[in-house]
Amino acid sequence: MEDMIFYDRLQFAFTITFHYIFPQLTMGLSLIIVYFKWKYLRKKVEKYNDAAKFFMKIFAINFTMGVVTGIPMEFQFGTNWAKFSELTGSIIGQTLAMEGMFSFFLESSFLALFIFGEKLMGQKLHFLTGFLVFLGSWASGWFILATNAWMQHPVGYEILENGKFVLNNFSALFSNPWLLPAFLHNQIAAVVTSSFVVASVGAFYILRNKNIEYGKLFLKTGVVLGLVSSVLLAFPTGDWNAKNVAKYQPASFAAMEGIFETEEAGSEIILIGQPNMVEKKIDNKIAVPNILSFLTYQKWDKQIPGMDQFKKEELPNNVPALYYSYHIMVGLGTIFIGIMSLAVFFLWKRKLYNIKPLLWAIMFLFPFPYIANITGWYTAELGRQPYLVYGLLKTSDGISPTVSSGNTLFTLLGFVGLYMLLGLLFLVLVGKTIHLGPKHQTY
Amino acid sequence: MEIFWFIIIAVVLAVFFILDGYDFGVGIIHLFWAKKEKDKEVIAKSAGLFWDSNEVWLVAAGGMLFMAFPTFYASVFSGFYLPLIIVLWLIIFRAIGLEFRSQFKHQMWKDMWDKSFGISSLLLALFFGIALGNIVRGVNLGGVQNNISTYEGHYFFLPLWNNRFSPLSEHPGVIDWFTIIIGLITVVVLAIHGANWIILKTTSSINKQLKKVVLKLNIMLLLLTIFSLGIWQIINPNSLNNFIDKPYLIIFPIIYFSALIGLFFIKKLKKDIQPFVLSTLLILGGITSSLASMFPVILPSTNTINESLTIYNTAATEYGLLVALNWGIVGFILLFVYMIIQKRLMGGKIDKMDYGH
Numbered sequence: 001m002e003d004m005i006f007y008d009r010l011q012f013a014f015t016i017t018f019h020y021i022f023p024q025l026t027m028g029l030s031l032i033i034v035y036f037k038w039k040y041l042r043k044k045v046e047k048y049n050d051a052a053k054f055f056m057k058i059f060a061i062n063f064t065m066g067v068v069t070g071i072p073m074e075f076q077f078g079t080n081w082a083k084f085s086e087l088t089g090s091i092i093g094q095t096l097a098m099e100g101m102f103s104f105f106l107e108s109s110f111l112a113l114f115i116f117g118e119k120l121m122g123q124k125l126h127f128l129t130g131f132l133v134f135l136g137s138w139a140s141g142w143f144i145l146a147t148n149a150w151m152q153h154p155v156g157y158e159i160l161e162n163g164k165f166v167l168n169n170f171s172a173l174f175s176n177p178w179l180l181p182a183f184l185h186n187q188i189a190a191v192v193t194s195s196f197v198v199a200s201v202g203a204f205y206i207l208r209n210k211n212i213e214y215g216k217l218f219l220k221t222g223v224v225l226g227l228v229s230s231v232l233l234a235f236p237t238g239d240w241n242a243k244n245v246a247k248y249q250p251a252s253f254a255a256m257e258g259i260f261e262t263e264e265a266g267s268e269i270i271l272i273g274q275p276n277m278v279e280k281k282i283d284n285k286i287a288v289p290n291i292l293s294f295l296t297y298q299k300w301d302k303q304i305p306g307m308d309q310f311k312k313e314e315l316p317n318n319v320p321a322l323y324y325s326y327h328i329m330v331g332l333g334t335i336f337i338g339i340m341s342l343a344v345f346f347l348w349k350r351k352l353y354n355i356k357p358l359l360w361a362i363m364f365l366f367p368f369p370y371i372a373n374i375t376g377w378y379t380a381e382l383g384r385q386p387y388l389v390y391g392l393l394k395t396s397d398g399i400s401p402t403v404s405s406g407n408t409l410f411t412l413l414g415f416v417g418l419y420m421l422l423g424l425l426f427l428v429l430v431g432k433t434i435h436l437g438p439k440h441q442t443y
Numbered sequence: 444m445e446i447f448w449f450i451i452i453a454v455v456l457a458v459f460f461i462l463d464g465y466d467f468g469v470g471i472i473h474l475f476w477a478k479k480e481k482d483k484e485v486i487a488k489s490a491g492l493f494w495d496s497n498e499v500w501l502v503a504a505g506g507m508l509f510m511a512f513p514t515f516y517a518s519v520f521s522g523f524y525l526p527l528i529i530v531l532w533l534i535i536f537r538a539i540g541l542e543f544r545s546q547f548k549h550q551m552w553k554d555m556w557d558k559s560f561g562i563s564s565l566l567l568a569l570f571f572g573i574a575l576g577n578i579v580r581g582v583n584l585g586g587v588q589n590n591i592s593t594y595e596g597h598y599f600f601l602p603l604w605n606n607r608f609s610p611l612s613e614h615p616g617v618i619d620w621f622t623i624i625i626g627l628i629t630v631v632v633l634a635i636h637g638a639n640w641i642i643l644k645t646t647s648s649i650n651k652q653l654k655k656v657v658l659k660l661n662i663m664l665l666l667l668t669i670f671s672l673g674i675w676q677i678i679n680p681n682s683l684n685n686f687i688d689k690p691y692l693i694i695f696p697i698i699y700f701s702a703l704i705g706l707f708f709i710k711k712l713k714k715d716i717q718p719f720v721l722s723t724l725l726i727l728g729g730i731t732s733s734l735a736s737m738f739p740v741i742l743p744s745t746n747t748i749n750e751s752l753t754i755y756n757t758a759a760t761e762y763g764l765l766v767a768l769n770w771g772i773v774g775f776i777l778l779f780v781y782m783i784i785q786k787r788l789m790g791g792k793i794d795k796m797d798y799g800h
């Protein structure tokens with residue numbers, strides 16, 4: 001039983017982590033593509049149109065990956081989490097089915113038109129199809145987050161005698177207080193990823209002294225948008241999410257912030273340190289007193305419950321992983337704001353294109369938003385433990401009763417192998433697209 | 444309400460098999476009949492342009508099934524664990540083949556992905572058919588052994604096969620000679636459908652030859668169909684009772700057989716669209732007949748201890764189904780609008796189109 005749960009979770013974690021590499025870029029990139037296309041309509045300068053089509057090419061490769069890795073996610077609810085599906089399917093099935101109906105259809109129908117239909121449709125319609133692709137991909141984020149928000153903070157449900165969760169208030173799914181902050185934070189995080197990617201391609205072209213005109217456009221767009229979105233990510237959206245966690249999942253909040261003991265007069269914020277689960281303290285700690293209470297409740301001496309206040313069964317079962325995930329996300333977020341401020345400052349001074357070290361830094365920065373996004377999700381998902389539906393359904397009660405751990409291990413290994421191949425091909429294709437440059441694409 | 448959602452999901456699934464079905468069929472044709480490089484290119488393209496928007500129908504059907512019949516979703520997906528995951532892998536493999544074949548102009552590269560596209564299409568068609576066969580045949584719900592259930596009555600787990608490959612044994616596997624036959628039927632149907640799609644969408648040099656291929660496949664199909672009906676009677680003597688009790692259901696098999704017969708006249712058909720319409724009806728008729736023969740059961744139990752899964756004992760509650768209907772209608776209207784727009788802009792032969800570069 002124990003190893004069964006372990007392999008199920010490992011397989012889910014592996015496949016969703018891989019899946020989420022792709023949508024975060026498509027969601028952000030679609031916005032940037034719409035921006036370039038709009039610029040082209042206004043200014044009628046060819047380079048904007050080339051830029052839009054160039055990134056649409058990268059978008060399309062990502063989209064394909066998103067689709068093929070997304071289908072296993074949906075299947076897994078049934079294959080590996082059958083009990084969970086049976087008990088909650090009539091609720092989370094709503095949002096998942098709506099995602100298919102309202103966003104995937106929209107996105108995929110108009111993506112084909114955007115890629116192949118420029119001449120057939122004329123510029124205005126072409127812009128419109130681009131916009132609809134954007135709408136589709138954000139709608140998909142909205143519905144999937146509504147699903148997740150229900151798992152983090154269940155609303156609008158009723159539990160029948162046989163243990164099944166049934167819906168009794170549809171609109172509550174979308175007015176869930178967890179949803180809006182999570183959606184905004186997540187979407188802005190996707191914009192961060194894609195603006196860093198755009199900036200990185202720009203820096204690459206400038207450093208290589210190739211496609212300079214595009215390089216400058218990409219770099220400029222990327223760093224400006226990168227700065228704006230990084231700031232929005234920390235404040236107000238990150239802060240807003242933290243307040244939600246403190247309010248609705250106090251046990252995860254304590255674990256995520258690494259508060260082992262409740263402090264009477266206001267909690268300190270831990271900047272650096274390693275959780276020591278045996279002695280129940282943070283090793284090598286650097287902390288600032290009372291800040292956490294202030295950030296969370298705007299009161300310096302507000303008491304925040306530490307892990308000592310909760311029963312062991314209520315606490316997330318992997319505190320160190322949760323703590324590190326959270327601190328990596330926040331740490332990277334802070335670094336992003338720093339580097340992008342620097343870049344925008346030099347852009348404004350008209351020096352950015354000549355500062356080689358900064359360009360190199362920007363070029364190699366693009367993996368980090370991916371890491372921040374993934375660790376952000378690990379924070380959310382590990383923090384939800386030991387529950388699948390917070391407070392109501394334990395993770396161990398959600399797995400399929402009939403699938404053996406040997407089978408899951410087998411399929412997990414299969415996914416690992418296949419995804420390695422997929423990842424390799426993905427890199428080759430994107431690399432090839434970037435290498436060819438915006439001017440010489442074939443479709 | 445349950446009936447309503449059952450119909451909607453059946454339609455969405457049928458659309459998936461009609462749309463993605465030609466994709467699979469194209470893969471099969473590509474594997475066996477496309478010889479010249481130019482034809483291969485065109486044929487792969489006739490599938491490649493649309494596969495991801497077609498696959499969305501699978502996702503949609505899955506989502507709706509999850510929402511409307513959660514118990515069925517949970518039972519079937521965990522019970523058919525291995526074949527489903529294999530289907531997933533094949534879907535991924537096929538997509539890789541399609542997307543990557545034309546990325547490098549190197550013969551070996553192309554050949555490699557051509558084969559992966561073709562073989563995974565073939566296997567997918569086979570597996571989907573086997574899945575249908577399993578659903579029609581039924582499974583050992585509750586994992587009954589010596590008259591005692593080993594799981595809750597609506598769960599089961601099937602091995603890939605048992606040592607006799609027999610649908611009649613107490614613990615049938617996923618693959619047995621009955622499901623294999625249904626699998627073969629599916630392969631043949633989809634190959635016909637794919638050939639008709641190529642005839643419709645391209646001007647490849649093998650279009651004439653493909654009509655002959657369709658004829659041959661059609662003969663095979665007729666034989667296999669009759670054969671499978673016979674076997675089905677042996678496995679489950681009551682299999683056709685629904686048609687006797689509710690005679691209006693006969694319309695579905697009639698659709699199937701008229702399309703089958705119609706396809707024998709393929710050479711006489713003047714318009715390229717006509718064969719495609721016929722094979723569309725063939726798929727539609729096939730799926731609806733199978734479902735109609737079981738209704739309202741959606742997964743028969745092969746033991747007498749646990750009752751079969753029906754649309755009633757697996758459905759979500761009334762309220763959920765009702766709100767879903769409201770947004771569902773809006774969704775379908777939007778969907779039709781998209782499809783009309785897409786078809787108006789993207790109709791015509793693929794290889795004659797200019798994609799604006």
Ligand code: HDD
Binds near residue numbers: 192332334381
């Ligand atoms: C580029 C990625 C990125 C960056 C730099 C940040 N985040 Fe984040 N964060 C995410 C990407 C992300 C995410 C992946 O998008 C999450 C996961 C769930 C969600 O809705 O968004 C998330 C969740 C998330 C949560 C909810 C965790 C839970 O549900 O238990 C909190 C409290 C924060 N973030 C707080 C912050 C703060 C204070 C940041 C300060 C800079 C920050 N995040 C930067």
Ligand code: HEM
Binds near residue numbers: 013081144147148381
């Ligand atoms: C928004 C949609 C999401 C939903 C509905 C969802 C749902 C689930 C479910 C059902 C599980 C399995 C049970 C469990 O172990 O808790 C799970 C686990 C997990 N998910 Fe998510 N997830 C979502 C998004 C994500 C994303 C985007 C990531 C990361 C990139 C992620 C990371 C994980 C991880 C790491 C686990 C394993 C947790 C553990 O090992 O304890 N999830 N999630």
Ligand code: HEM
Binds near residue numbers: 104
């Ligand atoms: C457990 C969680 C998840 C499941 C079950 C899931 C399911 C899916 C499925 C089935 C697809 C393919 C759709 C198609 O055929 O077009 C897909 C693609 C996509 N998913 Fe996920 N997904 C999950 C997590 C997420 C998360 C957390 C996000 C972001 C918020 C996300 C955003 C997308 C987007 C935007 C696409 C469209 C394809 C693309 O643009 O790459 N998914 N997902």
